[in-house]
Amino acid sequence: MQIASQRWAWLLLVGLALSALALSTTLEGPPRTNQDRIRSLSEDFACPTCDGQSVAESNAVVAVEIKREIGRQVDNGATDEEITELLISSYDESIDLRPRSSGLVGLVWVLPIVATVFAFAGLAQVFRRWRNEAALEATDADAAIVDELLRERSDP
Amino acid sequence: MHVIVGDAAISLGLAGALIGFGISIVAAAGRRPHLMRMVPATVILVVLAAVVAVITMESALLSHDFSVKYVAEHGRIGTPTLFTVATLWGALEGSILLWALVLVGYVAIVAWRFRDRLEDPMVSWAMAVMFGVTVFFFGLMATSSDPFIALADPPDDGPGLNPLLQNNAFMAFHPPMLYLGYVGFTVPFAFAIAALVTGRVGEGWLVETRRWTVFAWGFLTFGIVLGAWWSYETLGWGGYWAWDPVENASFLPWLTGTAYIHSVMVQERRGMLRVWNLSLVCATFALTILGTFLTRSGVIASVHAFSESGIGPTLLAFFAVIVVLTVGLIGWRADALRSVGRIDSPVSREGAFLANNLVFGAFAFVVLLGTVWPLIIEAINDERIAVGNPFFDRMTMPIGFVLLFLMAVAPALPWRIADGEVLRTRLFWPAVTGVATMFASLLVGAAGWAPVLAFGLGGFAGAAAVRQLVLATRRHGWRGFVGRTNGGMVVHLGVILVAVAFAASNSYLREAELRFAEVGDSATVAGHEFVYRGAETIAWPDGRIDDQLLIEVDGVIETPALTTFPFAGRVLGAPDTRGSLVDDVQLAVVPTEPGEPVVVRVTVQPLVVWLWIGGILMAFGTLLALIPGRRRRPTAPSTVVRAESSIDDSREQLVAT
Secondary structure, three states, X not given: OHHHHOHHHHHHHHHHHHHHHHHHHHOOOOOOOHHHXXXXXXXXXXXXXXXOOEOOOOOOHHHHXXXXXXXXXXXXXXXXXXXXXXXXXXXOHHHEOOOOOOHHHHHHHHHHHHXXXXXXXXXXXXXXXXXXXXXXXXXXXXHXXXXXXXXXXXXX | OHHHHHHHHXXXXXXXXXXXXXXXXXXXXXXXXXXXXXXXXXXXXXXXXHHHHHHHHHHHHHOOOOOEHHHHHHOOOOOOHXXXXXXXXXXXXXXXXXXXXXXXXHHHHHHHHOHHHOOOHHHHHHHHHHHHHHHHHHHHHHOOOOOOOEOOOOOOOOOOOOHHHOOOOHHHHHHHHHHXXXXXXXXXXXXXXXXXXXOXXXXXXXXXHHHHHHHHHXXXXXXXXXXXXXXXXXXXXXXXXXXXXXXXXXHHHHHHHHHHHHHHHHHHHHOOOXXXXXXXXXXXXXXXHHHHHHHHOOOOOOHHHHHHOOHHHHXXXXXXXXXXXXXXXXXXXXXXXXXOOOOOOOOOHHHHHHHHHHHHHHHHHHHHHHHHHHHHHHHHHOOOOOXXXXXXXXXXXXXXXXXXXXXXXXXXXXXXXXXXHHHXXXXXXXXXXXXXXXXXXXXXXXXXXXXXXXXXXXXXXXXXXXXXXXXXXXXXXXXXXXXXXXXXXXXXXXXXXXXXXXXXXXXXXXXXXXXXXXXXXXXXXXXXXXXXXXEEEEEOOOXXXXXXXXEEEOOEEEOOEEEEEOOXXXXXXXXXXXXXXXXXXXXXXXXXXXXXXXXXXXXXXXXXXXXXXXXXXXXXXXXXXXXXXXXXXXXXXXXXXXXXXXXXXXXXXXXXX
């Protein structure tokens, strides 16, 4: 019980948590194979003939063909950017499930962040107003009235 | 015959709903409450109509009456009975019929539950709203989405349900569960509108509809989890959630509904957030309609497909009516809605609920924006773009972390104002558990900061929930598990399991394509041993043909297959999953030419099974939350701190005014 309220105990916990996170970034998971790269890339591209499915999910003919193409490119050592460019040029931009980050399209990345920041700023503003209003304090006279009412309620 | 009976039932239902709507409006607005005595009769009428319509459709499906267009388009002789029954909700017109049935079920239960208070204007208005929604759905069936259209020249057989919907029994149960949730939100919506119209915007309507909301939320949750389960078991890519528009449509009302379930407690206890809660309830209902519009109108495929479907514009108009009605009413009642009191400190239970609501609001905004963004861009720029997995994953990950953190801290926060000392004491052991979880996950091979942080926050939040349950059961015995707060903690545990399983299975997925040229060939993936043991073909009585491979996984034979549906002219994968509490191995056959080596796609993902366990725990916790718990005294709506001279306690004492 006492240890919990000690500042050093909490600092230690935070320190341990941060070092665990730091350690986790240096540790290597199992080696990433070409197949793993193909898999994660195929989640980034839409199957052109199926509504709302990625190449990874779909078993449609064209999806299987795109998956093969990604496989060929990965085996040839192409970078993710090269593969993206190739697929966009052979299909069109609507194959890329990552909306680009510029122009009107890019707003999709920005709007939620702006909205959230505004919402929290608004909330902070409301709390500031509430705190300023809270200057009101109950006097002894107020307390007496409350005590009397409570007494009345407890023995009617 | 089926067409005549079905159409008659729908006309009768529409008439009954119109009469009920008219009576309720006149009774409530015209101050003639005695008219409400006629409502039970109209409720019986619409229930009868919906039941007869559904029975007629089922009878048409089961007897393969191909003179009914719906049966001709979606039925097939030889489909297993379970799927023939489920064909009712396998396509648009039938699912609207199921929606209507569930809706009138809710109407009937509300009418029964409030049978002694029908003349109360609040209940009359709520009935009017529910009848209004019923009119809309029967109206759809009478016009653009008629399930009973006669074919002059009926075919001898139909194509059957989409084969994807036929190879797993989950598909038969997922839509009804989802609809029980979706449609259930009509009840709180109806009471919210009634509260606005009558001006009784206090806490009464909340208390009336609290259980209904939790009930609907529970079914929606279970329905979503079943859908993910189905997707995992049938699609064979190791995924269960793809952020596709249909999934998002079911997730959006879940997000706003979840926000509401939390913020409602602030209003009950403190009389605050009235506008916000009304807006959330109405938004949740509106989002169920918007979701139906997005997924059923063809608009997602392209904005230009929108006008081609008959049902699209109608649903969009209904959505607009709901939004305008809600916003208008809230504006009209603005004065009454202004709440007294204030929240003393952001570090308090109320403060945490507010943060929770903002975060859920942001979550819903991200999902909605990502879903409709391609439509907006196409409408403005005439440019086709796509928004998918990578966007949603990246945007929602930080939101998930914040929610896990709030789940850990909020249960330990007292109402009104938190004392640092108390908080440190309450959170210490949960925090220790969280840090220990991080190191434990590193020991078993976790890598990457995101999943490790998710595990740590999961441990923190899980221990906080367990702490609450332990305290509650110490004080109240078995009753420490029931009631909203304690049931809610069980739901939290389920959510945490889902979050941890989600992080683990997404981050550590391993995939490999194994080629086997001869029987006896073997391979190893992520520590699992695979041996090819041959192939066989099975012909099922309903016409399906399974070409399955026998693959020995760690000594046990699994049988992934390619299923040919000759009647639909399609070949679909039928993956096989070998699950354990540690990891899942999923095998899917990749089609190859005869004579070539067989190819099996293997995905290995840790902890997948905990997604389903977590989902079941969430449903179970919802049930516990519905059992009445210990009554507690409501906290007074406003606080004033006593002047120093009168403080007789060393602690700050809060006095009700």
